[in-house]
Amino acid sequence: MFINIDLIIAYGGIQKKYRKGDLIFSEGDQCRYYFQIVEGSVKMFNINSEGREFTQGIFASGESFGEPPLFINLPYPASSEATSNTTVIRLPKENFLTLLDEYPKLKNKILQLLSHRVYNKSVVTKMIINSSPETRVLSFLDYYKLKYGILGNKNLISLTRQQIADHIGLRVETVIRVLLRLKAKGKVEIRNRKLYY
Numbered sequence: 001m002f003i004n005i006d007l008i009i010a011y012g013g014i015q016k017k018y019r020k021g022d023l024i025f026s027e028g029d030q031c032r033y034y035f036q037i038v039e040g041s042v043k044m045f046n047i048n049s050e051g052r053e054f055t056q057g058i059f060a061s062g063e064s065f066g067e068p069p070l071f072i073n074l075p076y077p078a079s080s081e082a083t084s085n086t087t088v089i090r091l092p093k094e095n096f097l098t099l100l101d102e103y104p105k106l107k108n109k110i111l112q113l114l115s116h117r118v119y120n121k122s123v124v125t126k127m128i129i130n131s132s133p134e135t136r137v138l139s140f141l142d143y144y145k146l147k148y149g150i151l152g153n154k155n156l157i158s159l160t161r162q163q164i165a166d167h168i169g170l171r172v173e174t175v176i177r178v179l180l181r182l183k184a185k186g187k188v189e190i191r192n193r194k195l196y197y
Contacts, residue, residue: 002036002064002113003099003106005089011099013091018082027079031069034096037061040086044078045166055166057117058083058159067114070096120147128169136168137178138187141197157195 005013015038018024024035027046035042042065044056056078059065069076070093082088091099100107123143128136141157141164144150161179165172179195182188189196 012095013089015089018086022082024080033090036064038087041083044080154196
């Protein structure tokens with residue numbers, strides 16, 4: 001866990017269960033809590049005026065999400081949704097800030113986390129605006145493996161084609177065509193509809 005659950009509970013944290021598809025917060029909501037996933041997964045996303053979704057991030061057990069507005073008193077810039085049956089522990093903003101004041105090492109961990117996310121967002125943005133679809137897909141797969149510490153070649157990528165498309169701003173049909181080209185070049189494998197890279 002990023003922050004020990006017992007410590008979060010000691011500061012007033014409460015666990016809450018969400019079913020797959022439940023919204024945790026919506027874009028524009030005022031930020032009132034620190035959220036950390038006990039089990040399950042959560043995505044943060046935006047939907048444009050044409051109804052297309054862009055995934056800002058996917059977070060798994062032990063990870064926190066939605067922290068930046070806690071520090072700048074602004075509303076959420078994206079919505080969050082449980083992508084599986086998920087348990088989240090949430091801690092009121094004021095209690096979270098007190099916790100960080102009383103545990104400076106945790107404050108440093110949060111600073112490192114936010115710095116990594118800003119850096120990764122810059123990498124992903126550069127990838128999206130400067131690359132061909134094939135380069136976008138390969139760059140995203142490299143980023144995904146790096147984020148989750150996946151080493152070596154031809155490892156299972158536990159994302160659907162739609163999730164990949166939502167991350168990199170492409171249509172799912174384009175991602176499917178790109179993956180078939182990459183398969184023909186020997187850069188990816190597709191076995192039983194599963195992607196390996």
